[in-house]
Amino acid sequence: MSEYMEVIKLALKVVQFVVVPLLGWVGWKYRSLCARMAKIEKVNAGLQREINENRLCLERYPDTSAVHELALSIEGLRGDLKALNEKVGAINPLHEQVSRIEDYLLNKRG
Numbered sequence: 061m062s063e064y065m066e067v068i069k070l071a072l073k074v075v076q077f078v079v080v081p082l083l084g085w086v087g088w089k090y091r092s093l094c095a096r097m098a099k100i101e102k103v104n105a106g107l108q109r110e111i112n113e114n115r116l117c118l119e120r121y122p123d124t125s126a127v128h129e130l131a132l133s134i135e136g137l138r139g140d141l142k143a144l145n146e147k148v149g150a151i152n153p154l155h156e157q158v159s160r161i162e163d164y165l166l167n168k169r170g
């Protein structure tokens with residue numbers, strides 16, 4: 061019976077000096093891990109928010125068909141401006157003739 065008591069005392073000492081500190085260390089590591097996971101979740105939530113904001117910004121950009129239509133419209137405006145420039149160029153000789161007639165009439169009467 062005394063042998064059993066000594067084995068029980070030895071087992072209790074092992075529990076006291078090995079198992080209890082080991083459980084404390086595991087608890088401390090678990091709490092540390094939970095704190096890190098909370099930080100990671102916070103960062104992840106921030107990143108998801110930024111991703112959603114960027115996605116909304118990208119949705120506002122025109123797609124390739126809209127850009128193509130804009131390029132075609134600009135080409136059309138370029139053609140209209142060339143035609144308008146030719147018309148204005150055609151008015152220039154008329155303006156010169158009117159100026160000469162005006163000068164003639166002003167000088168003849170003067």
